[in-house]
Amino acid sequence: MRIFIFESDEDTSHLLNHTIRSLGHEVTIGDNGLLVFTKGFDHPEMIIIDSSIEGFSAPELCRKLKTTADLNHIPVIILSGAAQVTSACHSAGADAILSKPFKLEQLKITIQDLRRKLRGFKEIGECPK
Numbered sequence: 001m002r003i004f005i006f007e008s009d010e011d012t013s014h015l016l017n018h019t020i021r022s023l024g025h026e027v028t029i030g031d032n033g034l035l036v037f038t039k040g041f042d043h044p045e046m047i048i049i050d051s052s053i054e055g056f057s058a059p060e061l062c063r064k065l066k067t068t069a070d071l072n073h074i075p076v077i078i079l080s081g082a083a084q085v086t087s088a089c090h091s092a093g094a095d096a097i098l099s100k101p102f103k104l105e106q107l108k109i110t111i112q113d114l115r116r117k118l119r120g121f122k123e124i125g126e127c128p129k
Contacts, residue, residue, distance in 0.1 A: 001115060002026045004044035006033050006053040006061070007079075016048065019104050023111065033061040036071065043071065046114060051080035051089075059088035066093035075114040077107075 003020055007013045008031045020027050028044065033056040036047065047065065051058040058078050065071045078089040081100035089097050095117075096110045 001046060002028070002042070002044040003046045003048065003111070004036065005029045005048045005050075007031065007048070007050045008053050009050070012050070015104075016107075019107065020111065023108060025111070036065070037068070044074065045118065046075045046077070046111065048077045048079065051078065051082060051085045057088075058085055059092040062089055062094050063092035073118075075118055077110055077114070 003025050005013065005016050005020070005027060007016060007029060013029045017027050017029055032054045033049070036043070049058045049061055053061065056064065058080060062076050062078060065074060065076055075095040076093070078086070078094045078097045079100060079102070080086050080089065080097060086097050086099060095114055098106055098110060
């Protein structure tokens with residue numbers, strides 16, 4: 001599975017990259033939420049957004065993803081330490097929100113759960129790609 005991570009903190013990026021790759025997924029890391037809307041961008045199968053990325057707030061980016069026809073099927077995980085961001089991300093359509101600090105095992109389980117859910121949608125033809 002191709003997973004795109006929007007994370008501005010370099011140490012956290014490396015940790016997430018290592019953890020997710022250890023699960024057998026392909027990882028791309030960026031620090032600007034506008035990248036996913038670039039024409040010709042190879043869309044990932046899952047997106048993880050830190051609450052403090054460049055270009056958009058996490059709720060804004062999530063809302064834009066969930067209202068863009070060719071992107072709205074992509075599961076979105078938000079990493080946030082602020083209660084108001086968490087609430088706004090729920091309203092924006094985030095598929096999962098992990099409150100900071102979170103355990104890496106929580107992230108692994110969340111990725112696996114969303115992957116199973118996505119696979120189920122694909123099997124019944126309710127999801128593009």
